Amino acid sequence: MADTSTVSHGTAPEGAVGPVPAKPGSRQLANTARRLASPLAIIALWQIASMTELLSPRILAGPGDIISTAGRLVASGELINGLIVSFLRVLAGFSIALILGIALALVSGLSRLGETIIDPPIQMLKAMPFLGLLPLFILWFGIGEAPKIGLVAFGAVFPIYLTLHGGIRGIDKKLIEAGQTLELGTFGIIRHIIIPGALPSLLVGVRYGLSVAWLSLVVGEQINASSGIGYIITYARDFLQTDVIVVCLLVYAIMGLLTDGLVRAIEAYALRWRPEVIA
């Protein structure tokens, strides 16, 4: 049965008379400029305060100094090396959190028994201020890489577990029924319905977990680091180099934004079936 002829009507002719709306691109540009105005003004005031020595470099270095310090640290390779070490710590800790969080959420999301065993202790641990665990981690793992990676993993595992668990529990039962009528079997239903259906929640958890991971790293690296961004900060503190500290904080922020952007890109691809992504 083919659709019969359609009648087209109501479309305005090309070049219709009337006010021409501004191109979306240029409007966006104007909007961005407006939003940037106030931060730029603050930076300018900050620079003036530094140059007039109203603001002592021992309290906070000026923007100009910070930029030249950043250039120096990059050129010497110091910053890049520290960054790699820090990044590897986040990578290791976050990978552990991801694997552990997904495994726990699958078990507790897919079976009632699993939920009874796994969910209550996780809900209790979640209530703990996990950054406060650092002294314990140091006692258990010493002062090498392990407590830092452990703290990152511990902090990031909760958002991953909680969102994925919620996502699995929230899957539309009607879709699961449809899968049963298609005789997909338990494994097929998990693969075709539950996992893709819970993916949006998981990705939210991953993004949140990543921000927690960087935060944990910042804290973990303040203590007894002999390498990494945190070490550079500790060293700079001893020599009152506020410019170096600010550069390092900016690097943390940039890394957080970059990893978040990566997950957003994955999200845009993996969730392209959502109409708001399609449109």
Next chain:
Amino acid sequence: MSNLVDIRKLQRSFGGPAVLDGIDLTMAPGEFVALLGRSGSGKSTLLRVLADLDTAPAQELQLPARRSVVFQEPRLLPWKSVIENVALGVRHPDARLLAKQALADVGLSHRLDAWPLTLSGGEAQRTALARALVREPQLLLLDEPFAALDALTRLRMHDLVFELWRKHHPAVLLVTHDVWEAVALADRILVLDQGRFIREIRVDIVHPRRRDDPRTSLVEAELLKELGVEPLHA
């Protein structure tokens, strides 16, 4: 010819009074049966038993192995394209090809790679129909599949379902609220009320059935009375 579906004394309750109270139902292969009844009379409950979606302790049922269901909502997996949805339930090396043919049968060849959430209601329901038919069911269970569609689309869907039934010839159990839908399509119409069939009507009028045919009008009026609705034009 032996029966494809044979159910005796089917009972089902959800704690309270019986929702299905001793239902006997037989269906011949290729037979088109429509099931009418007030809201809450147990139509979906019966259909879910036939679809094997009911988790109650199994009763003695004779059902064909290959069954398909179309629900009131399309229940497509939003993360799979239209053709992937249709191919999903097919155990066959040429699943994709079969899915393509099934989608051509429902007039959706141009939407193969569309995402389900971008389909119109009618397109989504046609996809669900293709997904049901591609499995070549012996028994096709339809639970108010057109209830959410506009009147015009619904009439087109009637023609489509009728054509597909002619072509594949599954036995069909169509649950509906639409009396004309039942009269236009079914060989036999059952009326369910308080867990029992209170009426069975054979419709022997040749297809295509016209609504202004006095014989269809008669059946329609009779059914409406059975459902407790006095037709306006009576």
